[in-house]
Amino acid sequence: MKAFSLTLACQFFLGIDEPHLAEKLAIKFDDLCSGLYSVPVYFPGSAYIRALKASASIRKEIQLLIKGKIDALSNGHVMDDLLAHIVGAEKDGKYMPKLEIVGLIHASYTQMAVTLAFMIKHIGQSPDIYQRIISENADIRKSKGSLDWEDIQKLKYTWAVAQESMRLYPAAPGTFREATTDITYEGFTIPKGWKIFWAIIGTNKNPRYFHEPESFDPSRFEENVPAPYTYVPFGVGPRSSPGKDYTRYVILTFIHSLITKFKWEVMLPDEKVYGTLIPTPVEGIPILSTMAEETKNPVRDMPIGLVGSMMITTLGYCLLAVTLCLLQSYKDFDVDVPFSVAFSVVGWDWAKYIVALGALKGMTTMLLVNIVGESRYLTHIA
Numbered sequence: 617m618k619a620f621s622l623t624l625a626c627q628f629f630l631g632i633d634e635p636h637l638a639e640k641l642a643i644k645f646d647d648l649c650s651g652l653y654s655v656p657v658y659f660p661g662s663a664y665i666r667a668l669k670a671s672a673s674i675r676k677e678i679q680l681l682i683k684g685k686i687d688a689l690s691n692g693h694v695m696d697d698l699l700a701h702i703v704g705a706e707k708d709g710k711y712m713p714k715l716e717i718v719g720l721i722h723a724s725y726t727q728m729a730v731t732l733a734f735m736i737k738h739i740g741q742s743p744d745i746y747q748r749i750i751s752e753n754a755d756i757r758k759s760k761g762s763l764d765w766e767d768i769q770k771l772k773y774t775w776a777v778a779q780e781s782m783r784l785y786p787a788a789p790g791t792f793r794e795a796t797t798d799i800t801y802e803g804f805t806i807p808k809g810w811k812i813f814w815a816i817i818g819t820n821k822n823p824r825y826f827h828e829p830e831s832f833d834p835s836r837f838e839e840n841v842p843a844p845y846t847y848v849p850f851g852v853g854p855r856s857s858p859g860k861d862y863t864r865y866v867i868l869t870f871i872h873s874l875i876t877k878f879k880w881e882v883m884l885p886d887e888k889v890y891g892t893l894i895p896t897p898v899e900g901i902p903i904l905s906t907m908a909e910e911t912k913n914p915v916r917d918m919p920i921g922l923v924g925s926m927m928i929t930t931l932g933y934c935l936l937a938v939t940l941c942l943l944q945s946y947k948d949f950d951v952d953v954p955f956s957v958a959f960s961v962v963g964w965d966w967a968k969y970i971v972a973l974g975a976l977k978g979m980t981t982m983l984l985v986n987i988v989g990e991s992r993y994l995t996h997i998a
Contacts, residue, residue, distance in 0.1 A: 617733045618642065621725040624866060629721050630681055631697030641677065644670040645722055653789065653893055674718055723787075724859040727849070728866055730787040730895060731778055735871060737901045738781065738832050740882040745834065746875070749774050753872050763869050771868050776837040778867050782849040783820045784832060785895040790815040791851070819846040880904060 651667020850857040956968035
């Protein structure tokens with residue numbers, strides 16, 4: 617999910633289409649994220665130092681992109697990414713500070729990756745949620761091949777599932793603010809200029825505002841609007857995230873494409889989630905789809921089937937190699953039809969017909985297996 621989200625963010629915001637560049641930036645953004653809430657220790661190799669280096673490297677990459685876009689726009693090239701529009705708007709006095717786009721990309725791709733991962737988990741675990749989402753998306757799929765903003769407004773329940781995922785699994789523990797005036801709260805005074813850390817999870821899981829806060833219940837967002845400032849995944853006021861609509865559009869479009877083409881099952885329903893900053897599933901939320909759905913106990917049977925098949929095949933090849941060496945010297949092997957020639961050499965001409973029959977059976981089996989897989993793709997994925 618993180619690779620998909622960052623690749624898309626790089627295309628939309630920066631106009632980067634090369635996957636290797638997106639992968640390069642992903643490592644730097646991960647280092648930046650791990651150091652955002654770390655203790656500012658100036659020690660080589662610390663999370664804080666790695667974050668500073670990653671931030672400087674990202675800014676350098678973006679500066680190079682800006683220079684390239686300035687040259688391209690000057691030569692009359694047309695570009696549709698956000699950075700190109702920002703660079704082009706500089707002539708009109710509307711130029712956004714160059715470094716703000718770093719935070720925009722980071723916030724967008726992190727929020728999307730976490731939300732999509734846990735949406736897939738809970739949709740796969742709950743048949744009721746799956747049926748409601750597939751019903752809501754099926755009507756749009758029949759009328760249109762792709763989603764527009766009008767369709768996005770209709771996916772109310774799907775967005776409720778996304779909101780509940782963001783409530784239970786916020787992509788950041790909170791955010792920093794600075795008091796612009798003296799504040800008195802619960803008998804305590806916060807002087808002007810003090811730095812304040814606002815913990816998102818403090819209200820997201822508060823039973824005073826959300827009934828049974830540890831349960832996954834999208835219906836809480838269908839009718840009842842949360843109390844003001846108790847649920848703000850994108851911030852609020854003049855400093856709210858400018859990527860809210862972008863995130864919403866991408867999440868709903870991705871789920872629409874996924875749920876109308878695939879059906880999946882979560883392999884580890886009780887998988888643990890770790891991460892002091894970004895909630896991260898221990899095993900990455902493995903799911904099963906296509907042929908794996910046919911097994912009764914896929915968590916146990918799939919590894920046994922794969923490893924067992926490899927062991928049987930390897931043993932069979934070893935036995936055949938030993939048999940061939942007993943029939944004929946390896947220097948005289950015919951690389952095209954080794955067994956047929958070897959049997960002829962020892963006077964067993966009749967055995968080559970058995971070899972031909974076995975080869976025919978093997979090719980027929982492979983064709984039948986491919987047909988089974990193809991039918992699965994055509995009926996469940998295409």
